[in-house]
Amino acid sequence: MTGHPTGHTTATEPVDADGAARERLRRWRLVLGGDAADGTGHALSGRDAAMDGALTALYGKGGTPRAGRDRAAGLGASAPAVARWLGDIRTYFPSPVVQVMQRDAIDRLGLDTLLLEPEMLEAVEADVHLVGTLLSLHQAMPETTKETARTVVRKVVEDLEERLATRARAVLTGALDRSARVSRPRHHDIDWHRTIAANLKHYLPEHRTVVPERLIGYGRASRSVKKEVVLCVDQSGSMAASVVYASVFGAVLASMRAIDTRLVVFDTTVVDLTDQLEDPVDVLFGTRLGGGTDINRALAYCQSRITRPAETVVVLISDLYEGGIRDEMLKRVAAMKSAGVEFVTLLALSDEGTPAYDREHAGSLAALGAPAFACTPDLFPEVMAAALERRPLPIPDAG
Numbered sequence: 001m002t003g004h005p006t007g008h009t010t011a012t013e014p015v016d017a018d019g020a021a022r023e024r025l026r027r028w029r030l031v032l033g034g035d036a037a038d039g040t041g042h043a044l045s046g047r048d049a050a051m052d053g054a055l056t057a058l059y060g061k062g063g064t065p066r067a068g069r070d071r072a073a074g075l076g077a078s079a080p081a082v083a084r085w086l087g088d089i090r091t092y093f094p095s096p097v098v099q100v101m102q103r104d105a106i107d108r109l110g111l112d113t114l115l116l117e118p119e120m121l122e123a124v125e126a127d128v129h130l131v132g133t134l135l136s137l138h139q140a141m142p143e144t145t146k147e148t149a150r151t152v153v154r155k156v157v158e159d160l161e162e163r164l165a166t167r168a169r170a171v172l173t174g175a176l177d178r179s180a181r182v183s184r185p186r187h188h189d190i191d192w193h194r195t196i197a198a199n200l201k202h203y204l205p206e207h208r209t210v211v212p213e214r215l216i217g218y219g220r221a222s223r224s225v226k227k228e229v230v231l232c233v234d235q236s237g238s239m240a241a242s243v244v245y246a247s248v249f250g251a252v253l254a255s256m257r258a259i260d261t262r263l264v265v266f267d268t269t270v271v272d273l274t275d276q277l278e279d280p281v282d283v284l285f286g287t288r289l290g291g292g293t294d295i296n297r298a299l300a301y302c303q304s305r306i307t308r309p310a311e312t313v314v315v316l317i318s319d320l321y322e323g324g325i326r327d328e329m330l331k332r333v334a335a336m337k338s339a340g341v342e343f344v345t346l347l348a349l350s351d352e353g354t355p356a357y358d359r360e361h362a363g364s365l366a367a368l369g370a371p372a373f374a375c376t377p378d379l380f381p382e383v384m385a386a387a388l389e390r391r392p393l394p395i396p397d398a399g
Contacts, residue, residue: 030055051092057085058105086123098125106133116141118148126152128160128350132240136289154281160248160377161280168252168381175385176226176258190215227311227388228260229253230302234318235265237290241350242317245377247280247287249349253384254278262305266298267291268323296324299332310340313387317346320361320372329361334368342387345372349380371395 025042030052044052085105089098102124106112112133115121124130134149141149195212202211231253233239233246243265253261254277262274265287276282295318306312314336322329337343345365347357354374362372373395375383386393 047092050088054085054088054092054101058101058108086120086125090125095125099127099129102127103129112137116145118145121145121148121152124152126156128156128241128244131156131244131284132289135240135243135284135287136237138285139288150281150285153284156244157248157280157284160245161251164248164377164381165252168249168384169256171381171385172253172256172259172388175388176256178389226258227313228262228306228308229384229388230262230264230305230312230314232298232302232314232316232318233263233265234293234295234298234316235267235287235289235291236293236319236321238319238355239317239348240289241352242346242348243287243289244284245349245380246317247283249377249380250277250283251280262302264298264302266294266301268294268297270294270298270301272301292323293318293321294324295320295322296326296329296332299329299336303332303336306336306339306341309336312340313342313344313384315344315346315384315387317349319347319355320345320358320365322358322361326361330364330368333365333370337369342390343368343370344383344387344393345370346375346383347372348374349377350374351376 022042026044026048029042029044030048086102089101093101106115115124115133115137121134131153134153138146138149195215196210198214199210199212202213203209204211231246231250233243235243246263250261250263250273253259254263254274261277262272263277263283265271265273267288268291271286271288273283273286276286295316299314299316302314306314333343345362347362348355357372365372371393375396379394379396382394
């Protein structure tokens with residue numbers, strides 16, 4: 001005991017160090033897959049063994065998983081086995097991890113065809129990416145599956161609306177009010193802050209008050225259409241998440257009487273889904289994910305529907321890989337801006353960061369005063385508010 005103040009400290013230090021070492025080996029064992037070359041020598045049991053089995057089913061091969069990224073799929077094509085596996089991963093992993101593993105299973109194992117079965121859809125963790133997969137499969141779905149698919153899609157859409165809609169309406173209503181100020185407002189429409197600031201020279205010290213010779217107020221934007229918004233959305237396969245979010249925000253915008261909203265989706269053809277905006281699920285099932293891209297044709301259609309350029313915001317959501325006529329596309333953007341249209345280019349509307357995109361086209365749009373950038377769903381209301389007020393857009397730092 002000499003040199004050690006307490007026996008407790010001496011006894012526990014090696015135990016803590018050993019426990020930390022075992023935890024590191026455990027984690028490396030789960031990551032590396034447990035073949036002879038993983039170097040851990042660590043055996044798993046209980047819940048850890050079950051977790052490893054779920055990982056091996058997706059990333060291993062033939063019951064003998066290979067290390068790291070070299071693992072290959074071993075789930076097989078059995079629908080009951082896949083359903084059990086989906087239940088296992090929901091038991092052993094948190095929801096964000098489950099969603100990643102489901103996406104990997106679809107990409108690596110070709111499980112998208114199994115999603116055509118209602119029982120499979122009921123077992124999966126619903127998220128934006130699953131909605132994109134279901135939309136791409138919609139044309140091939142049997143009738144027995146379509147209603148289940150709509151239920152899954154509706155759950156995701158309702159979750160997104162609950163998270164995004166309230167704040168979006170509040171931000172956009174403020175922007176509309178600020179852009180519709182009037183000089184002879186009714187009493188309850190007076191913007192007192194701006195009115196006082198504009199009349200400080202009429203301050204009467206003896207009465208300690210300001211005589212407001214000029215009233216400044218908010219316009220009653222909700223009583224009539226003041227702004228027009230056109231969402232022009234690329235529905236090529238790489239834009240699936242953006243299509244989902246655009247449909248939700250399209251419904252939010254359409255619910256505001258002060259905004260006349262149009263939703264146009266396109267690949268090599270153009271589809272106007274404005275009459276379905278009341279229900280974003282109907283919008284989503286009206287899309288057709290995949291195919292080529294003709295931005296020029298889509299912008300030509302949008303341009304033809306603009307009636308009040310100075311009060312219009314056009315939002316192009318696309319990775320800008322143009323299969324149409326590039327020069328004509330740029331001419332249309334230039335013409336719309338010259339007419340007074342506020343033009344916004346979003347490379348993506350999702351939480352996935354900046355996608356691969358056509359940098360030459362993005363540079364050309366920036367030169368026209370329409371810089372292209374990726375936008376998260378949380379930032380989108382701020383972008384739209386800035387566009388409606390015609391002030392600089394809150395472009396996120398590319399770094």
